[in-house]
Amino acid sequence: MTTYAALLRGINVGGKKKLPMAELRRLMDGLGHDGVRTHLQSGQAVFTSGHGDEESLAAELADAIEKHFGFSVDVIVRDHAYLEAVAAACPFPAAELEAKQLHVTYFSAPVDAARFAEIDREAYLPEEFRLGERELYLYAPDGLGRSKLAEHLAKPRINKGVVATTRNWNTVVKLVELTAE
Structure with a gap:
């Protein structure tokens, strides 16, 4: 299992693209991710996953958000080692x-x-x-x-x-x- 952060671009800013963090956590749980936690309201989620890579996890989450919330969101997923190195x-x-x-x-x-x-x-x-x-x-x-x-x-x-x-x-x-x- 690898721990990742999902960075969502442009949500909950100026009343647009409202995406409640509790719903995001439930959505990510439904995708089979473990230990889903969010940080602030501006689009950071931390989770562990044993499948996929950064790009496929980002695409999967972006697709699920669009289907569930009805709007598209750009998503970047990065693992702990990368975040620490940055x-x-x-x-x-x-x-x-x-x-x-x-x-x-x-x-x-x-x-x-x-x-x-x-x-x-x-x-x-x-x-x-x-x-x-x-x-x-x-x-x-x-x-x-x-x-x-x-x-x-x-x-x-x-x-x-x-x-x-x-x-x-x-x-x-x-x-x-x-x-x-």
Whole structure:
């Protein structure tokens, strides 16, 4: 059995795509997953499964959500080892920053630096980003809601062909903890 986190994109935000966490837990239980727990209302679920891989589990959950709730939701599934490695590889001094200043965007597939080549990094300072293989670290000193760089990074041409969902540092750390249990 492997422990995973499911990251749902864009649910329970601004009254749209309402997805009660208790119903999500029941739905995931019905898919045969064990130990299903949710974290916050913004779309994180932790579970164990002995079947499938990250991509097939994400597709299975996305399909079940659409059938049950009547709307589509992008889902990324990652295992504990990956989540732990992402937290450990943070290129910014996470312990010295407020959680609202540091974010990780998880991608559904590897992304290369060419995708971000047109961004004039100097123009966004002191905001910065660093790219991993399937993740992007964003330092936004004034928070995500005021970040011009985050707004630019979210443009469809940059994220074309991949699902991207962002979590603040508190959630990044909490998912590592929850999947370790």
